[in-house]
Amino acid sequence: MMKTAFITGVTAGIGQATAQKLIDDGWRVIGTGRRKDRLDALADKWGDKLLPIVSDMRDIDDLGRVVRQLPEEWQGIDLLVNNAGLAPPMDDFQDADLDKQLNAMRTNMDGLIAITRHLLPTLIERKGAIINLASVAGSYPYRGGAVYGATKAFLTQFSLSLRSDLSGSGVRVTSIEPGMVETEFTLVRNEGDQKASDKLYEDMNPMTADDIAGAIHWVASLPPHLNINRLELMPTSQSFAGFTVHRD
Numbered sequence: 150m151m152k153t154a155f156i157t158g159v160t161a162g163i164g165q166a167t168a169q170k171l172i173d174d175g176w177r178v179i180g181t182g183r184r185k186d187r188l189d190a191l192a193d194k195w196g197d198k199l200l201p202i203v204s205d206m207r208d209i210d211d212l213g214r215v216v217r218q219l220p221e222e223w224q225g226i227d228l229l230v231n232n233a234g235l236a237p238p239m240d241d242f243q244d245a246d247l248d249k250q251l252n253a254m255r256t257n258m259d260g261l262i263a264i265t266r267h268l269l270p271t272l273i274e275r276k277g278a279i280i281n282l283a284s285v286a287g288s289y290p291y292r293g294g295a296v297y298g299a300t301k302a303f304l305t306q307f308s309l310s311l312r313s314d315l316s317g318s319g320v321r322v323t324s325i326e327p328g329m330v331e332t333e334f335t336l337v338r339n340e341g342d343q344k345a346s347d348k349l350y351e352d353m354n355p356m357t358a359d360d361i362a363g364a365i366h367w368v369a370s371l372p373p374h375l376n377i378n379r380l381e382l383m384p385t386s387q388s389f390a391g392f393t394v395h396r397d
């Protein structure tokens with residue numbers, strides 16, 4: 150029987166690449182996004198393999214409606230890919246615009262918890278899987294990433310703890326933790342400054358959305374007795390720095 154994935158943030162980047170990989174492999178996808186024009190373009194491309202839903206992860210009440218109003222033939226879900234997320238600008242927190250920081254928290258955490266809670270009954274019934282897009286920023290601190298990194302650390306811990314709650318249910322949960330991937334992510338983080346985004350990825354051969362989609366597809370295709378708890382990925386060119394020491 151054809152499997153169904155629910156992917157948040159399907160209109161770009163890792164979400165879109167993941168939908169493409171799953172559809173190529175015979176899945177069908179319920180995809181959410183804020184941008185209707187992009188969803189329409191994907192619906193033209195993927196036909197009845199996509200159920201496009203205009204929805205904003207920050208609108209918690211609307212997420213309940215989205216799940217309640219799924220057409221009957223789309224109500225059984227085998228895989229939830231919690232992909233939608235964003236990073237606020239990389240200002241030191243003491244200088245940061247609070248609303249932009251809270252906006253990232255609502256998108257990355259509140260909306261994700263809500264959609265997960267709403268979809269768990271069907272995921273449990275079908276012994277499905279949840280794949281959460283966390284980040285290396287949840288494990289390794291860096292300047293300007295205080296709130297963003299904290300939301301991603303939350304996601305990893307949420308994933309691990311959710312496994313405990315779901316013990317015996319057959320539902321698998323995975324935290325995927327990528328480093329630098331060239332997508333619209335950095336454009337959003339830099340508030341649309343394409344030059345700043347290009348500069349970040351200049352001459353360093355970043356990972357692509359397709360690389361991460363491949364990992365997600367692999368996790369989703371494993372046999373039911375196998376759970377990948379955490380999967381951390383970086384481009385070869387990205388590694389670690391030491392501590393920062395301030396001297397007077």
Ligand code: 8X3
Binds near residue numbers: 285327329
């Ligand atoms: C963002 C990962 O390495 O670009 O999630 O900060 S990194």
